[in-house]
Amino acid sequence: MIRKFLYLEWKAFTRSASFGTNLAVKILVGFLAVYFTLVFLAIGIGAFYILKELKLDPIVTINKFMIYYLLVDLIIRLLLQKIPVMNIRPLLVLPIKKPIIVHFSLGKTVLSFFNFVHAFFFLPFSIVLIYNGYDVLSVILWHTAMVSLIYINNFVNILLGNKDNLLAVFIGIVATLGGLQYYGYFGITSYTAPFFEALFNTYWAFAIPEIGLIGLYYVTFHYFKSNLYLDAGLSSKHDIAKTEDLTWLNQFGTIGTFLKNDIKLIKRNKRSKTTVGMSVMFLFYGLLFFTNGIEAYNNPTMHIFAGIFVSGGFLITFGQFVPSWDSAYYQLMMTQNIPYKGYLSSKWWLMVIATIVTTIIASFYLYFGWQVYMTIVVGAIYNIGVNSHLVLLGGAFTKTPIDLDSGKGAFGDKKAFNIKTMLISIPQLALPVLVYWIGAKLANANVGLALIALLGIIGFAFKNKAFSMIEKIYKTEKYATIASYKQKS
Amino acid sequence: MINVQNLSKTYNGTTVLKIDSLTIPKGQSFGLVGNNGAGKTTFFSLILDLIQPSTGHIINNDVQVNTSENWKPFTASFLDESFLIGYLTPEEYFYFIGDLRGQNKADVDALLTKHEEFFNGEILKNKKYLRDLSKGNQKKVGIIATLIGNPEVVILDEPFANLDPTTVIRLKKIIKELAENPDVTVLVSSHDLLHTVEVCDRIVALNKGEVVKDIQTSAETLQELETFFAV
Numbered sequence: 001m002i003r004k005f006l007y008l009e010w011k012a013f014t015r016s017a018s019f020g021t022n023l024a025v026k027i028l029v030g031f032l033a034v035y036f037t038l039v040f041l042a043i044g045i046g047a048f049y050i051l052k053e054l055k056l057d058p059i060v061t062i063n064k065f066m067i068y069y070l071l072v073d074l075i076i077r078l079l080l081q082k083i084p085v086m087n088i089r090p091l092l093v094l095p096i097k098k099p100i101i102v103h104f105s106l107g108k109t110v111l112s113f114f115n116f117v118h119a120f121f122f123l124p125f126s127i128v129l130i131y132n133g134y135d136v137l138s139v140i141l142w143h144t145a146m147v148s149l150i151y152i153n154n155f156v157n158i159l160l161g162n163k164d165n166l167l168a169v170f171i172g173i174v175a176t177l178g179g180l181q182y183y184g185y186f187g188i189t190s191y192t193a194p195f196f197e198a199l200f201n202t203y204w205a206f207a208i209p210e211i212g213l214i215g216l217y218y219v220t221f222h223y224f225k226s227n228l229y230l231d232a233g234l235s236s237k238h239d240i241a242k243t244e245d246l247t248w249l250n251q252f253g254t255i256g257t258f259l260k261n262d263i264k265l266i267k268r269n270k271r272s273k274t275t276v277g278m279s280v281m282f283l284f285y286g287l288l289f290f291t292n293g294i295e296a297y298n299n300p301t302m303h304i305f306a307g308i309f310v311s312g313g314f315l316i317t318f319g320q321f322v323p324s325w326d327s328a329y330y331q332l333m334m335t336q337n338i339p340y341k342g343y344l345s346s347k348w349w350l351m352v353i354a355t356i357v358t359t360i361i362a363s364f365y366l367y368f369g370w371q372v373y374m375t376i377v378v379g380a381i382y383n384i385g386v387n388s389h390l391v392l393l394g395g396a397f398t399k400t401p402i403d404l405d406s407g408k409g410a411f412g413d414k415k416a417f418n419i420k421t422m423l424i425s426i427p428q429l430a431l432p433v434l435v436y437w438i439g440a441k442l443a444n445a446n447v448g449l450a451l452i453a454l455l456g457i458i459g460f461a462f463k464n465k466a467f468s469m470i471e472k473i474y475k476t477e478k479y480a481t482i483a484s485y486k487q488k489s
Numbered sequence: 490m491i492n493v494q495n496l497s498k499t500y501n502g503t504t505v506l507k508i509d510s511l512t513i514p515k516g517q518s519f520g521l522v523g524n525n526g527a528g529k530t531t532f533f534s535l536i537l538d539l540i541q542p543s544t545g546h547i548i549n550n551d552v553q554v555n556t557s558e559n560w561k562p563f564t565a566s567f568l569d570e571s572f573l574i575g576y577l578t579p580e581e582y583f584y585f586i587g588d589l590r591g592q593n594k595a596d597v598d599a600l601l602t603k604h605e606e607f608f609n610g611e612i613l614k615n616k617k618y619l620r621d622l623s624k625g626n627q628k629k630v631g632i633i634a635t636l637i638g639n640p641e642v643v644i645l646d647e648p649f650a651n652l653d654p655t656t657v658i659r660l661k662k663i664i665k666e667l668a669e670n671p672d673v674t675v676l677v678s679s680h681d682l683l684h685t686v687e688v689c690d691r692i693v694a695l696n697k698g699e700v701v702k703d704i705q706t707s708a709e710t711l712q713e714l715e716t717f718f719a720v
Binding site (some may be wrong): 050235240241242243244245254257260261264265268269328329330332334335336337338405482483486 | 504537538539540541559562564566568569571572573574575576577578580581584585587588589590614615616618620621
């Protein structure tokens with residue numbers, strides 16, 4: 001029986017959309033995978049020596065912050081790790097005993113990337129510990145305890161999987177705890193560290209996570225088994241719909257019609273909501289650059305980079321998938337009396353409004369001085385004038401259909417991950433950095449900023465020209481786009 | 490109204506549709522029957538310029554569909570669920586289509602009231618998004634949406650499939666009403682010979698992409714078609 005399941009899994013894997021993409025993209029993804037593996041390995045091996053260098057006891061420090069490591073892991077899982085329930089449906093009516101189905105589905109999650117990635121940290125770290133003369137048995141017990149904790153996270157995520165708002169709660173908890181700790185009001189670590197310490201220092205404490213894991217598996221198993229019905233655990237959630245007229249948008253004519261739709265699209269689909277969440281993260285990305293947190297980032301040229309990102313989060317994450325957002329009903333759009341210009345304009349306006357709103361919110365960067373905020377404003381001008389067009393242009397060639405319902409696909413999901421769009425976004429960032437660098441070299445920093453703003457204004461002036469060019473591409477790509485959007489199923 | 494010349498569609502050397510000449514006059518209700526893979530949906534997709542013809546062309550009311558988009562204002566169609574916007578409520582969807590077809594809210598409301606019976610109380614004000622409706626109810630929404638803005642050409646692919654008996658009877662009434670209007674050309678495809686014969690003035694049977702029968706509906710048509718398909 002298991003062999004049959006494995007056969008199905010293998011087929012699902014080799015026939016997934018990601019295998020269909022062309023060779024160059026595959027090679028690039030391969031390089032990225034190798035790169036990240038090496039980075040993780042380096043961290044795993046390096047962590048010990050770096051902490052030693054900082055005059056900290058490596059194992060004590062790691063244990064101290066382990067609680068954050070686990071919480072962040074849980075958040076990432078809630079955000080990204082998919083729970084394989086839906087593909088169980090066809091198995092239910094076949095002569096297979098339910099426990100087998102459940103064991104297999106749960107077993108599948110054990111092999112998930114989200115569990116294995118931790119091995120890249122824990123394995124080298126443990127080996128380095130042993131290499132440096134730590135008690136072998138202690139290290140092994142500690143290591144097994146950590147593996148159990150990671151798997152506890154795995155099953156907690158499965159149990160919590162279907163609850164949407166939990167993510168915000170967890171992020172809130174971690175942010176609060178982190179904040180309190182950072183400013184020295186309350187350190188959760190002083191309460192949790194002894195537990196993690198015990199995992200290392202005693203020969204019995206490791207049993208706690210082990211037993212916890214076994215218990216949790218038992219609970220998850222029974223939870224799933226008793227919910228293995230189409231109207232229970234396997235049901236798809238139905239939202240209560242509310243008709244919204246958004247009549248105030250009527251004054252914008254055709255653009256208003258599309259804007260209404262786009263607003264509903266963003267509000268009512270998981271995938272787009274995740275995208276908006278991501279663009280909020282971009283808003284804070286600049287903190288890495290402007291707080292001197294990372295030395296390599298702290299130079300004016302890199303600041304330009306940050307300026308583009310801070311104001312352009314939505315533009316980049318949403319815009320690169322125009323018109324894929326409408327892929328599910330692209331045939332309808334193509335048979336209706338739709339002016340491409342109106343369609344494109346509405347997407348453009350959406351991005352412009354989002355960029356302006358983000359720039360206003362980003363005014364908290366004023367804390368770091370006028371120069372920093374000016375960088376962001378200039379970035380916004382460039383985003384509106386140039387990048388908005390580039391993003392729409394790139395989108396014309398993007399033919400990845402988007403499954404609006406799966407929120408976890410916004411990044412990470414193989415299907416949505418599109419290196420091509422990433423490549424298109426490189427000139428979007430490289431050009432302003434280059435222009436600034438030239439400006440700053442020839443005159444001074446303000447001239448550099450002015451040049452970028454000028455580029456943005458020029459781009460804005462050529463809006464109509466750019467639009468008719470994009471429109472032409474949309475028209476020539478029409479049949480290919482329809483065909484590839486249809487391939488989704 | 491619709492004029493087909495030397496039309497063919499070939500995928501990797503396999504010809505899936507080949508129609509040398511076909512004219513559908515204005516006001517006709519045109520039924521397309523055939524087995525799976527006969528080319529019905531391919532033909533409709535070609536009329537709607539969703540795919541490119543390998544040879545030949547289609548003219549819809551003096552507009553060649555693969556070179557101009559001017560057929561769009563007077564042509565309405567519903568082929569499958571990919572013509573629905575899943576995250577909208579039925580009302581929002583109707584108003585959206587209405588906006589695109591230059592109809593205001595009141596026009597759309599009037600049409601919806603007229604077809605209240607067809608919806609059977611399961612569509613409007615039901616607090617559900619289109620993606621959460623059953624297949625049959627989705628179809629009802631798609632079909633009624635094609636009537637918004639008084640189109641001159643209405644194209645429905647398999648409208649009878651997935652509908653309950655009551656709705657099928659009501660749908661036949663709606664299509665007959667459309668057919669009676671001399672300004673409206675209706676194109677319907679179906680597997681169901683009986684339904685098609687009932688609502689259409691003319692029936693064309695496709696087999697492996699070619700027109701094998703072209704008959705004006707009469708009392709003997711059903712018999713003739715059944716004999717033809719009983720192989």
